[in-house]
Amino acid sequence: MIETPYLLFLGDAPDQLAAKVAQGIKDWRPENAVGQYRMDGCKADLGLQDMDLLAAKAAGAKTLVIGVANRGGVISPEWKKVLVMALEEGFDLASGLHNLLREEPDLVAVAEATGRALHDVRVPEVEYPIANGVKRTGKRCLAVGTDCSIGKMYTALAMDAEMRSRGMKSTFRATGQTGILITGDGVPLDAVIADFMAGSVEWLTPDNDEDHWDMIEGQGSLFHVSFSGVTMALVHGGQPDALILCHEPTRTHMRGLPGYALPTLEDLRDTALPLARVANPACQVVGISVNTQNLADDDARAYLAKLEADMGLPATDPFRYGAGKLVDALAAI
Amino acid sequence: MIETPYLLFLGDAPDQLAAKVAQGIKDWRPENAVGQYRMDGCKADLGLQDMDLLAAKAAGAKTLVIGVANRGGVISPEWKKVLVMALEEGFDLASGLHNLLREEPDLVAVAEATGRALHDVRVPEVEYPIANGVKRTGKRCLAVGTDCSIGKMYTALAMDAEMRSRGMKSTFRATGQTGILITGDGVPLDAVIADFMAGSVEWLTPDNDEDHWDMIEGQGSLFHVSFSGVTMALVHGGQPDALILCHEPTRTHMRGLPGYALPTLEDLRDTALPLARVANPACQVVGISVNTQNLADDDARAYLAKLEADMGLPATDPFRYGAGKLVDALAAI
Numbered sequence: 310m311i312e313t314p315y316l317l318f319l320g321d322a323p324d325q326l327a328a329k330v331a332q333g334i335k336d337w338r339p340e341n342a343v344g345q346y347r348m349d350g351c352k353a354d355l356g357l358q359d360m361d362l363l364a365a366k367a368a369g370a371k372t373l374v375i376g377v378a379n380r381g382g383v384i385s386p387e388w389k390k391v392l393v394m395a396l397e398e399g400f401d402l403a404s405g406l407h408n409l410l411r412e413e414p415d416l417v418a419v420a421e422a423t424g425r426a427l428h429d430v431r432v433p434e435v436e437y438p439i440a441n442g443v444k445r446t447g448k449r450c451l452a453v454g455t456d457c458s459i460g461k462m463y464t465a466l467a468m469d470a471e472m473r474s475r476g477m478k479s480t481f482r483a484t485g486q487t488g489i490l491i492t493g494d495g496v497p498l499d500a501v502i503a504d505f506m507a508g509s510v511e512w513l514t515p516d517n518d519e520d521h522w523d524m525i526e527g528q529g530s531l532f533h534v535s536f537s538g539v540t541m542a543l544v545h546g547g548q549p550d551a552l553i554l555c556h557e558p559t560r561t562h563m564r565g566l567p568g569y570a571l572p573t574l575e576d577l578r579d580t581a582l583p584l585a586r587v588a589n590p591a592c593q594v595v596g597i598s599v600n601t602q603n604l605a606d607d608d609a610r611a612y613l614a615k616l617e618a619d620m621g622l623p624a625t626d627p628f629r630y631g632a633g634k635l636v637d638a639l640a641a642i
Numbered sequence: 643m644i645e646t647p648y649l650l651f652l653g654d655a656p657d658q659l660a661a662k663v664a665q666g667i668k669d670w671r672p673e674n675a676v677g678q679y680r681m682d683g684c685k686a687d688l689g690l691q692d693m694d695l696l697a698a699k700a701a702g703a704k705t706l707v708i709g710v711a712n713r714g715g716v717i718s719p720e721w722k723k724v725l726v727m728a729l730e731e732g733f734d735l736a737s738g739l740h741n742l743l744r745e746e747p748d749l750v751a752v753a754e755a756t757g758r759a760l761h762d763v764r765v766p767e768v769e770y771p772i773a774n775g776v777k778r779t780g781k782r783c784l785a786v787g788t789d790c791s792i793g794k795m796y797t798a799l800a801m802d803a804e805m806r807s808r809g810m811k812s813t814f815r816a817t818g819q820t821g822i823l824i825t826g827d828g829v830p831l832d833a834v835i836a837d838f839m840a841g842s843v844e845w846l847t848p849d850n851d852e853d854h855w856d857m858i859e860g861q862g863s864l865f866h867v868s869f870s871g872v873t874m875a876l877v878h879g880g881q882p883d884a885l886i887l888c889h890e891p892t893r894t895h896m897r898g899l900p901g902y903a904l905p906t907l908e909d910l911r912d913t914a915l916p917l918a919r920v921a922n923p924a925c926q927v928v929g930i931s932v933n934t935q936n937l938a939d940d941d942a943r944a945y946l947a948k949l950e951a952d953m954g955l956p957a958t959d960p961f962r963y964g965a966g967k968l969v970d971a972l973a974a975i
Contacts, residue, residue: 538875545867
């Protein structure tokens, strides 16, 4: 287990989205985030107090969490200086990057010399089985998106919180580094060997009470050519009973893929549902979760109302307006 | 590079399909297969001469190739005895199993003591990029199937051979252990880390002459819940201009998944083509490849004729009747 609370390292994040790991921790475990550490040129800001290592140490922080991702997941030389100093100051390090802390000889040497821990939360520590497709008891909900980084994790976390507050049986099932840092366990799906992806999702969401919901964190998008295989493994390994469609209406192209337009929500529904029914013929699309952060309140409400009329499904922004409407839909099936 | 020729190890294969690695080598590089080694209980037979290690050595074999796969890819204790003896007799070992030769301390020790090589062809030896989705020059063809182990590799190899015989520019691109053992290179896709699957396929099929075809070996099936994520990465990373639909009409359920029915060829077309057009809007379904090994000749021909009438696409069994019809269709686009 990773020692809390954290100092959230934002490095030289090129934009706010790059700091989504830190943002997730701050939003869902604010009690664990004592402050943020930003380097020159950092374009992300969580609204937490900026702290240097000594100030964070004085405030009680135990672990420096790398809360920023750059394309390819590399630990840059600029970051390295801060990480080495953090170890020297008595922090553990935790990271979900592809480039592992344990692959950096200087970090390993300093961690050993100082007795500090290096946590690579994206490294699978289980030998996952090959998926067997056998129907499991209990219910599962999966958020699927028109694009990556569009609010799927938030949707599942918000619905899980709402369900628990209603006394429903629900477990958030993390499939990415942020979710794992938030909950303390899960499957780092994008680091799993291809043949075992669907099996790892089956492992993560085992037999359960008939009225228990696994709220599975989505990854990628069936329409994102870089990561669609990971999404496919969730759709089939997760055996979802319910799909939530996720969208960001102002995005002009698929994240990281200039020239690739986003699909419509109708495209997403018509693609994801038949694929999900291969593994679970009873699967239904139950609602729509829209990330409206780039819309004014009036525009967001109008957009959601039109979506509901056009698609005949409840639509909301769970971060902005709460997840109640989506949980109502889930409770009704 | 793996030293040839080979002695093909069939172990205690439970059925003929389990020996498809050896079958592929025998069919496509018969000059490299001096014989087969079968243990008690082996249910596979390639029609090659059965040889013990000494006889194979005398016949010139340099490498014992594990030509059999069991579910999970484990090296059993029964096999181990033969593998150790083979090293002692001067054979190298080559394997495409998940359970690596290099993970077995006894094999490593004997290989070191005897100066022999252990080739794990399924281990990626390249740091693949994340897919960028950028359109590449040249043309690509991908075989997709209603199920796994249905003839996708054979289809691509047969079409590649036919295209070369016509003077067309074609390269078979291996994505699995058999293909890699046959061609000497490729991407062991099912062993690639999830995030890099589509990128590895882009890497395997780079820019090329406008009239050059990459004949990409398919894997899994979009309808096979254990492996559909791997297939998805091929559909998007491969950017195919042409899809060949593959089917085996007598199979009663998805391989390894009792209770899962096979989709129809129409289902496969209607699922695969829209997904492929995300990465390449010009993609077309150009033909159907049917594995008719379980049908009599008359039945096979009648089945293919009906398929052609029903679906409006050329249909053949490239192993039985040649790949000419499929290559005609490819040459026409």
